[in-house]
Amino acid sequence: MAPSPQESVVEQPQQTIPRGLTGEECVITGMSGLFPMSDSVLEFKENLYNGVDMVTNENIRWDIDHPEIPKHFGMITGVDRFDAQFFKVHYKQALIMDPMSRKLLEHAYTAIFDAGVNPLELRGKKIGVFIGAAFSESEKLVIYESIQRNGFGITGCNKAMYANRISYWLDSTGPSYALDVACSSSMACLEHAYKSISSGLCEAAIVGGCNLCMHPNVALNMRKYGFLCLDGKTKCFDKHGDGSVRADAISILFLQKAKDAKRIYSEVYHAKSSYCKNMQGQFLPMRQPQEVQEFLEDFYKETDVSPRDVEYIEANASGK
Known part of the structure; x- marks a missing residue:
């Protein structure tokens, strides 16, 4: 059975360019995902708005009693389910395919459909695929801790295949790769997608x-x-603060130019990253105030936006 489209695509959006846009802007037109206690973006939104604690202490994946392994996780369900036939994946490959790769395929499809686009229309087009991932814990289980004899573990749990498999299934061209920048991997992917669309390297992009x-x-x-x-x-x-909580998540955005969009959730106005050495500790987010100030000044100059016009800022924090 193919993945079900989200509720938001029951009525297909119509192609129009909103006022104030020229048509060349990079915009988010589709989205999909799986989150703890949330089988869709819509359910995740409702849980957030209602203040639902999506962390549980009922670990369903392993039964190891160790005093230093936290009991609390945010876990999604259905990681063992996959419609291999729909995505043309051989059953031997599907058996040891990284669950993240399976879910990325499913939700790439749903995000494209959410944008009002038939995935078949993307064949042969320059569609970029940019996937952020820091760990493949299934790789450890499949390759290093078991003996599997068909060799599919190499491609099934290779992080590069998270993006490449989506491109292969779509039969599309364009840049296709996975990025590992730890906690900021997904944001780095969004930046790469934005710049690739803006420069003409691809005409649309899947970011995950x-x-x-x-x-x-x-x-x-x-x-x-x-x-x-x-x-x-x-x-x-x-x-x-004494640390954070580990959690599952699968998140996909579909980006297009405004002139091609049938629905627009948001415009990606600009994207910029800063890579600095932190002398206080390898994984600590604190840096010298001067470096932060210089980065923000450059950012606002590039966007021609005043900080006074910014109403909301979302921050990533380590919980410490």
Whole structure:
């Protein structure tokens, strides 16, 4: 059975260019995803608006009692389900294919459909695919901890295939690769997609991020390093912060130029990254105030936007 489209695509959007746009702008036209206790973006939104705690202490993936492995996770369901025939994946490959790759395929399809586009229309077109991922915990299970004899584990759990498999299924051209910039991997992908569309390298793009907590040793090592809290409560920007909570997520955006869009969720106005050495610690987000100020000044100059016009800022924090 093919993945079901989201509720928002029951009525197909019509192609129009909103006032104030020339048609060359990069815009978000489709989205899809899986999140803890949320089987769609719409359900995730409702859970956030209603203040639902989506962290659970009922671990359904492993049964290991270790005092340093946190009991709390944000977990999605259905990671074992995949319509291999629909995506033309051989059943031997599907058996040991990374669950993240499966879910990325499903939700790439749903995000494209959410934009009012038939994926068959993208064949042969310059469609970029940019996927952010830091860990493949299934790779550890399939390649290093078991003996599988058909060789499909190499392609099934290779992070490069997260993007390449989507491009192959779409039969599209354009840049296609995975990025690992740790916590900012998905944002780096959005920047690459924005610049690729703006420069004409591709005419549309799939941008995604993924994480699945599949191996207890990853959580154990993160806890030993001081990344994770034990009470299941991430306390960002708080003096009591003692770490964050691990969670699953599959998130996909479909980007097009405004002239090609049938629906516009948002315009991607600009994208810029800063890569600086942090002398206070390899994984600490703090930097010298002067470096932050210079980066923001350059950013606002490039966008021709005043900081006074910014009404909302979303921040990523480690919980410490």
